[in-house]
Amino acid sequence: MRKEITSKDVRKFLSNNIVPIIFIVLCAVCIPVAGYTGQYLVDQIITRIVRNSFLVLSLLIPIMAGMGLNFGMTLGAMAGQIGLIFVTSWNIVSIPGLLLAAIIATPIAVVLGWFCGSMLNKAKGREMITSYMISFFMNGVYQLVVLYGMGPVIPLSNSRVILPRGYGVRNTIDLLSVRKSIDNFWAIRLFTDENGTGGITIPVLTFILIIALCLVIVWFRKTKIGQDMRAVGQDMEVAREAGIKVERTRILAIIISTVFAAYGMIIYLSNMGTLNTYNSHSQIGMFSIAALLVGGASVSKASIKNVFLGIILFHLMFILTPQAGRNLIGQAQIGEFFRVFVSYGVITLSLVLYEIRTRREKAESARNLALGQKQEEKA
Amino acid sequence: MKSAKEIFDIRFFVRLACIVVIIALAVFLYNFGKERTLLVDNWTIEINGTSYRAEDWAKVSVDGQKAQEYSPRMRISFPLRGRTHTIAITYDDKSFNEIELPVVEFKLEHDSSLISIPALVAGLPAEECIQEFIVQPAPEAAAEENPEEAIAEQDAGFGDMTMEI
Numbered sequence: 001m002r003k004e005i006t007s008k009d010v011r012k013f014l015s016n017n018i019v020p021i022i023f024i025v026l027c028a029v030c031i032p033v034a035g036y037t038g039q040y041l042v043d044q045i046i047t048r049i050v051r052n053s054f055l056v057l058s059l060l061i062p063i064m065a066g067m068g069l070n071f072g073m074t075l076g077a078m079a080g081q082i083g084l085i086f087v088t089s090w091n092i093v094s095i096p097g098l099l100l101a102a103i104i105a106t107p108i109a110v111v112l113g114w115f116c117g118s119m120l121n122k123a124k125g126r127e128m129i130t131s132y133m134i135s136f137f138m139n140g141v142y143q144l145v146v147l148y149g150m151g152p153v154i155p156l157s158n159s160r161v162i163l164p165r166g167y168g169v170r171n172t173i174d175l176l177s178v179r180k181s182i183d184n185f186w187a188i189r190l191f192t193d194e195n196g197t198g199g200i201t202i203p204v205l206t207f208i209l210i211i212a213l214c215l216v217i218v219w220f221r222k223t224k225i226g227q228d229m230r231a232v233g234q235d236m237e238v239a240r241e242a243g244i245k246v247e248r249t250r251i252l253a254i255i256i257s258t259v260f261a262a263y264g265m266i267i268y269l270s271n272m273g274t275l276n277t278y279n280s281h282s283q284i285g286m287f288s289i290a291a292l293l294v295g296g297a298s299v300s301k302a303s304i305k306n307v308f309l310g311i312i313l314f315h316l317m318f319i320l321t322p323q324a325g326r327n328l329i330g331q332a333q334i335g336e337f338f339r340v341f342v343s344y345g346v347i348t349l350s351l352v353l354y355e356i357r358t359r360r361e362k363a364e365s366a367r368n369l370a371l372g373q374k375q376e377e378k379a
Numbered sequence: 380m381k382s383a384k385e386i387f388d389i390r391f392f393v394r395l396a397c398i399v400v401i402i403a404l405a406v407f408l409y410n411f412g413k414e415r416t417l418l419v420d421n422w423t424i425e426i427n428g429t430s431y432r433a434e435d436w437a438k439v440s441v442d443g444q445k446a447q448e449y450s451p452r453m454r455i456s457f458p459l460r461g462r463t464h465t466i467a468i469t470y471d472d473k474s475f476n477e478i479e480l481p482v483v484e485f486k487l488e489h490d491s492s493l494i495s496i497p498a499l500v501a502g503l504p505a506e507e508c509i510q511e512f513i514v515q516p517a518p519e520a521a522a523e524e525n526p527e528e529a530i531a532e533q534d535a536g537f538g539d540m541t542m543e544i
Contacts, residue, residue: 087412091490093460096412103405147526158490159514163524171529177414278530 018353019346020296023313030320033327039191041319043200048315049308050183050203051271053210054264055288056307058257060217062127063302064226065253066233069289069347072116072131072254076261077281078142079108084178084266084275085150085169089158093177095185098270101178105262112138113258117251124236128299135285146277169277179273182206206267213260214304229253233300264288290314290343293350300354317342410462417441417457417464418493418512421449426507431497437470439496449496462486470500485509 014021031041055073062070083101092100116134123130150156151167163170183203192199220226228249231239240246265284269275292302295310322335419441423433433451440446441457442464449455464487468480485494485505491512498508 090409091414092409092412093414093458094412096408100405100408100412103401103408143530147530163526168526171524171526278526 015353015357017296019294019350020309020313023294023317027313027316027320030317030324034320034323035327036320036323039198039200041316044319045312045316046200046202047271048319049311050206050210051268052264052288052291052311052315053307054213054267055261055284056264056292056311057210057213057217057304058260058264059288059292060302060304060307061220061229061260062253062257063297063300064221064233065229065250066236066300067120067131067250067253068128068299069292070131070254070257070261071128071285071289072113072120072134073257073261073288074135074281074285075112075116075138076105076109076258077265077284078138079105079112079258080262080265081269081275081277081281082108082142082146083262084175084269085146085161085173085277086156088173088175088177088275089156089161091158091177094181097178098181098266101266102263105266106259109259109262110255113255114251116258117254120254121247121250139282142281143278171277173275173277175269175273175275178270180271182209182267183271206271209267217304225249225252286343286347287314290346293346298350298354298357314342314346412460413462414458414460415462415487415489416491416512417459417487418454418491419447419449419457419466419496420454420493421496422452422454424495424497426495426498426503431495431501431503433497434470434500437468437496437500439469440467441465443467454493459487466494466499466505468496468499470496 055077058073058076059070062068080101083103083105086104087097087101116131116138119134120127120130145154147168150169151162156162156169161169161173180203183201183206186204188202188204190200190202221230228239228244229252231242231244232246232249236246239249265281268284269280291310291314292306293310294314295306295308297303297306297310317338318335320335321338322332325334325338326332328334419439421433421437424431434449435451437449438446439449439455442459444457446467446469447455463484465482465484467482470478470480472478480500483499483505485508487509489511491514492509493512494505495508499505
C-alpha cells in the first residue's frame with residue numbers, strides 16, 4: 001500500500017533540506033543568467049570536486065563522534081602547508097614531493113589533532129566554538145614558526161621559499177614543481193576541440209584517491225572504533241557505561257580528521273599551484289564546513305552524499321555568481337561578496353535550524369512522555 | 380606500572396616497524412624526487428690554471444634526452460631528478476671530424492651545478508668538470524617582501540569581510 005504524502009511530510013522534508021533547496025533554486029536562476037556552456041560548468045565542477053573533496057570528507061568523522069563541525073581542521077591544513085614548504089625548499093618534485101609532504105605533515109597533524117582533541121574534551125558541549133578559537137590560537141603559533149623559525153631555527157635556505165633577509169617564508173610560494181602532479185598523472189580528456197584544448201578533464205588518479213577515502217570512511221564506520229564513535233556521538237554517558245573510553249575515542253576522531261585535512265590541503269594546494277603561506281589555511285575550514293552544510297548535513301548528521309552534493313552546489317554558486325553579477329549589473333565583484341555572505345549565512349542558518357530542531361525534538365519527547373504518564377494514570 | 384615485557388610486546392614492534400618503513404620511504408622519496416639543475420656550459424673555462432677553449436660546435440645529450448646543439452658561449456639548463464646522471468658529447472675536432480666521446484657518468488652534489496663541455500672534451504674527470512652554480516637573485520627580486528605587513532593587513536581571520544571594492 002502506498003503511503004500518502006501529507007502536508008506534514010512536505011513540511012518536514014522542506015525543513016530538513018532547506019539549505020540544499022535554496023542553493024538548487026539559486027543555481028537554477030543563475031545558470032541562464034551567467035550564460036556558461038554546460039561543458040564548461042561540468043569541467044569546473046569536476047575541478048572543484050577534485051580540489052575540495054578530501055578536505056570536506058575530513059569533517060565527517062568528528063560529526064560521527066558527536067563533536068560537531070570541526071573548525072580545528074585548519075590545524076591539519078597548517079600541517080599540510082608545512083609539509084609543502086619543506087618539499088618546495090628541498091626541491092622534491094611531482095608525486096614523490098606530494099608523498100613526502102604528506103609524510104612530513106602526518107606527525108605534525110597527529111600532534112595538533114591530539115592537542116585539539118584534548119582541549120575539546122575539556123570543553124564538552126562547546127566543541128565548535130572551542131575548535132574555532134583553537135584554530136585562531138594555532139594560527140598565531142604557525143605564523144611565529146613560519147615567520148621567525150624557518151631559516152635560523154629550522155634550516156631552510158632555498159631562495160624560492162625563504163625571504164632575502166634570511167628568515168621567514170615568503171608570502172606566496174610557487175608550487176609549480178608539484179602542481180597538478182596527481183591530477184595529470186592519469187587524466188582523461190573528453191570533448192576536446194581540434195587543437196586538443198577545451199573539453200572536460202577527468203583526473204582519474206585523484207578520483208581514485210577520493211573514492212578510496214570514501215570507502216575507508218564507510219569501512220571505518222563498521223569497525224569497533226567506528227561503532228564506539230557513533231555510540232559516543234549519541235550519548236556519552238551511555239557509551240561510558242558500556243565501557244567505551246569516551247575521551248580517547250573523541251581525541252582519535254579529531255586526530256583522524258586533522259590528518260585527513262592535512263592530506264586534503266596538500267591535494268588542494270597542489271591543484272591550485274600556489275601556496276599563500278599566511279592565508280591559505282585560514283578560510284579553508286570555513287569554506288569546507290559551508291560546503292558540507294550546503295549539501296544538507298547538520299551539526300549532528302553528515303554523510304558522503306552531503307559532501308558531494310555540497311561541493312557541487314556550493315562551488316557551482318561561486319562559478320556562476322561572478323558572471324551572473326557581471327551580466328546583471330556589470331560587477332563581477334558581487335560573486336566575491338556572495339562567497340563570503342553565503343558561507344557565513346549557510347553556517348548560521350544550519351546552526352539555528354539545528355538548535356530549533358533539537359528543541360522541537362526535546363519538546364516532542366517531553367510531550368510524549370507526559371502523554372504516556374497521563375495514560376498510565378488513567379489506566 | 381607496566382613491566383618491560385608489557386611495553387615491548389608484539390604491538391610495540393609492529394608500530395616500530397611501521398615507523399621505520401615510513402622513514403625509509405621518506406628517505407627514498409627525498410632521493411628519488413629531488414630535482415637538481417644542471418647547466419651544461421660551452422664557455423672557455425680555466426681549471427687548475429689551465430684554460431680550456433669553448434668548442435666551435437658540440438652536440439650534448441643528458442640522460443639520453445634529445446641532444447642539444449651548442450655553439451661557443453652557450454649554456455643550457457636541464458632539470459634532473461635523482462643524483463647519478465650521464466652525459467654524451469659529440470664535437471668537431473680541428474679537421475671538422477665529428478668525434479663521439481664515451482658516455483660520462485657523474486653525480487650531482489648541489490642543487491644547482493655547472494658542467495663544462497670543453498673540460499669534458501679535454502678528458503678531465505667528471506668531478507673536476509662540475510662546479511656548484513650559485514644563483515644570485517636579481518636586485519628587483521631581492522626587494523624585501525614584508526609578510527608581517529601582509530599579516531597585519533589580514534582581518535582577524537573572519538574571512539574577506541574587510542575586503543575593499
